[in-house]
Amino acid sequence: MEDMTQTALIVIDVQESFRVRPNWKAVNHPDIADRVNVLVDAARAKGDLVVWVLHTEPGTGGAFDPAEGHVRLIEGLEPRAGEPILHKTSHNAFTTTNLQQIFTQHGIREVVISGIRTEQCCETTTRVASDLGYDVVFVTEATATTPLPHWTTPADATLEEILADPRTLSPEVIVERTEYALAGRFATIRTLDEQAGLVLRS
Template sequence: MSRTALIVIDVQESFRVRPNWQLVNHPDIAERVDRLVRAARDKGDLVVWVLHTEPGTGGAFDPAEGQVRLIDGLEPLPGEPVVTKTSHNAFTTTNLQQLLTQHGVGEIVVCGIRTEQCCETTARVGSDLGYDVVFVTEATATMALAHWSIRDEASVEEILADPRTLTAEQVAERTEYALAGRFATIRTLDELTGVPVSS
């Protein structure tokens, strides 16, 4: 019988030091993820922690800047793998697939930051690699998304003022539409933890 692994993606301080964190849909993402982590540990599932790094960039994802660490309140247990990646998905630049194979994992549960970026991409690649993928949108976080033509230089105020901007809720909904029935099964926090989410 194959095991399940909870993949915790990029729930790191790097995001909280950027101006667009004020646009995040789930500022309590660490608490949401912690619920999944506790439930996974109780079931004997593997918990894998993933951190995104951009070495040498001098930005929030450069390990030298000190923000590439889990958000306060999240702590891997001894024996829980922590992998660092440099690509959007958690597989391409890491030994994640090898780790999952070693532990007999056939199903992955995806949570973390950002919903439509690293989380969705990991779900898609995981599905293509043959894993059964569960995507817990409630335990992912993202921000309002500016139109591609203004994204690089836009301030938070400009992003909010632009009628083409997608809200974080719209981004999450589009991710669910793209993944469901193709790459992943969408599940709620309550379904996976058995504990109602506080609103």
């Protein structure tokens, strides 16, 4: 019997806003666009829905302010005609967009998560999607993040100061903590090869 589960791949915040920040030098997956494209190609081959999400902070004058010109997909990512491109102002991809409505229109039951940052917008979207009743797959290898400073670290601390602080969490630790929190509760964790292989074989 054919599997009738309708699946959507969400590509969250893989945008130039992150690449213009100093801490991008310490990102764990500088090749995030290539990693996402593996999932995008597999999803398209299966006929799954691909949704692109961009984070915006209008009026802030920062990297996420659309007026600054950085709120665009990282080079190498090319949405196809008909693939939704949503702009959000919250950490998760649902609250400030019509994503759930789009999923309802397409009969989506399973959601695959990729994007930036692993522990922030990707994890938050995963938790909300799970609470909304979707089956969620979290492809950690198709997410990226940067070292996370302690919450008491001054906002103007340099990357060098952040990296020298023993309280700073490395991307490896962030990834491990995120997987521990999500697995078995909010999502199924899959590797890039597992997810792409599953899609292409099905």
